[in-house]
Amino acid sequence: MKNWMYFLLLLCLVPMTGCAGCRNDIKARGGLLGEYEGDYIVISQSGGLIMDCYVLKNVYVQSETNSDGWKFTDEYGNLTRIGGDTKVIRIQDAEELDKWHEYHMEFETMTYREKFGESGS
Numbered sequence: 001m002k003n004w005m006y007f008l009l010l011l012c013l014v015p016m017t018g019c020a021g022c023r024n025d026i027k028a029r030g031g032l033l034g035e036y037e038g039d040y041i042v043i044s045q046s047g048g049l050i051m052d053c054y055v056l057k058n059v060y061v062q063s064e065t066n067s068d069g070w071k072f073t074d075e076y077g078n079l080t081r082i083g084g085d086t087k088v089i090r091i092q093d094a095e096e097l098d099k100w101h102e103y104h105m106e107f108e109t110m111t112y113r114e115k116f117g118e119s120g121s
Contacts, residue, residue: 036060037058037059037060038058038059038060038090038091039056039057039058039059039090039091039094039097040054040056040059040061040072040088040089040090040091041053041054041055041056041087041088041089041091041097041100042054042056042061042070042072042082042086042088042089043086043087043089044082044084044085044086045084045085045086045087046084046085049105049111049112050103050105050111050112050113051104051105052082052103052104052105053100053101053102053103053104053112054072054074054080054102055097055100055101055102056072056074057075057097058075059072059073059074059075060072061088061090064081067083068083068084068086069081069082069083069084069086070082070083070086070088101115101116103115103116
């Protein structure tokens with residue numbers, strides 16, 4: 001009986017993991033069932049300039065319902081909401097995460113690219 005239940009579960013999961021859209025959804029959530037924390041780079045731009053670059057570890061960046069915005073709670077417990085021209089990257093490789101620099105224009109006198117180089121990362 002137990003083997004039969006595993007077979008049915010496998011039968012249900014194979015089609016879900018086989019389509020490209022499903023694989024994207026699984027990567028976005030961090031797993032097959034549920035939503036899981038991970039490492040992210042969140043870049044907010046205005047007029048082609050980086051206004052904020054968040055380097056986030058062990059968080060979940062979530063799309064705002066009925067909006068083009070994003071929200072996350074940082075390591076200090078602060079809820080942040082971002083909208084507009086924003087790029088969200090879920091990082092799989094820790095070495096890739098280390099290439100990015102935390103930046104917030106309100107605390108800086110130089111642009112992100114002036115401070116960290118032309119490549120932006």
